[in-house]
Amino acid sequence: MFEVVTLGTSASAPSIQRNVTASVVIYRQYRFLVDCGEGTQRQILRSGIGFRRLDRVLLTHGHLDHILGLAGLISTFSRWEASEGIDIYGSRRALGRVRDLIFKVVLRGASSNLRITFNEVKPGVILSDSSFELRAFPVEHKGRDSIGYIFQKRPRRPFLEEKAAALGVPFGPERRQLVQEEAITLKDGRVITPDDVLGPMIPGTKLVYVGDTDRVDNLVEFVQDADALIIEATYLTGDEELSKHFGHITAMQAAKLAKVAGVGRLILNHISRRYQGPEVAAEAQAIFPNAVVARDLDRFEIRNKAA
Ligand SMILES: [Zn+2]
Ligand SMILES: [Zn+2]
Structure with missing residues (x-):
């Protein structure tokens, strides 16, 4: 089982109800912070998950609504004596911007006890152990250097x-x-x-996280059969012109992707401030009934639909 906590669910700027994008994916000893919009520190506090072992950051891309929170987070971590270090993963372009933010703005040559590593992500396996694998795949959003992430448990035969x-x-x-x-x-x-005692192989639980994207047809192969898909739904049908202009998708496009790819559950985030949420959910549910619009501080348990 994967656990997801959506820390921020607003697109581009916060609203009264929603902070900008950040989520945490928890699996066994791993805790991945996926994107880190401004104000994420406070959302972590409010969520109750705490900062311990929150030492891996996965960036979908380098737009400011997804990275500005790293400035505050790193500033705080770098003042703690017992900080364990932080590993940041992202595209070359995203990491370049984050480096500027951390070294030119936050630290400005000051020494810090915090160990920070920058890991340039290319499509393929990023991390794996005996029970789990994290993979990256390409996403197009105002260019070609955005990244989606697949969290997947290894397939296994159940003990009968x-x-x-x-x-x-x-x-x-x-x-x-x-x-x-x-x-x-x-x-x-x-x-x-x-x-004699093991059942047929069942695929491991699969969670796919797509950040901002301006198309979905190229994502089907990566999203295929996921137990849950987390993806932006910045706009509604009717606002496609805006959606295209800013490099985003509509709730309907997200729902069609979930349907075509045989996904178990669709979780939408990165919602434009022009909407409240229920109308976005309604548009998606008309095509893919098992769709929700995440709210800030929601928790989701992602289980294997085949088990
Ligand atoms: Zn964004
Ligand atoms: Zn973006």
Whole structure:
């Protein structure tokens, strides 16, 4: 399961109800801050998730409504004695702007105990361990250097408790061996193979995060079969001219993408201040019923739709 907390859900500038874009994705020991608009520090405090282990920042692109909060966050972190360091991931262009913000504006040559690493992201695997993989893919938004992120658990075969019990497989290391696809021999000499107690392979839970984008047709292959898709819905149909001009999509476009790609759940953010939210949700739900417009400080649990 992935947990998502939407810290800010407004496009370009904050409104009374919504702060600018930032979200946190939590999986086991990992906590990824995805984008960091102005005022994100306070949203983190309000959310109750705290700053501990919030040490990885994934940037979708370098527009100011997605990065300005890093100035305040890094200023705060750099004053803490026990700060653990921060790893920032993004495109070359986004990182260039963030470097200027941090080194020319925030630190200005002052020494800091904070370890900051800049990791230029190219499409492909960014991080992986035995149970999880984080991948990046290209997104077009006023140019070609925006990035989307795929959080995906590895596929696995479920352990069939009832079958194991019927075969007399004891609790303990034998079960672990079977899960690791190794056969075991019981005390009475019977050999139990993984196929006896493991079900068919099910794909790992998949969460896709697309930031700002000006088209969706090129995203289908990356979004395909995701359990949840988080994507902007800056405008409504009727305001397509504005949407095209500013390099964004409408709620209808987001919903069509979710439908075509067979997504489980659609979570919309980056909402223009001209809307309240319910009208954006209604437009999306007419095409893709399992759609919501995220509010600031909402929490979502992303589970495997196939499990
Ligand atoms: Zn934006
Ligand atoms: Zn943007």
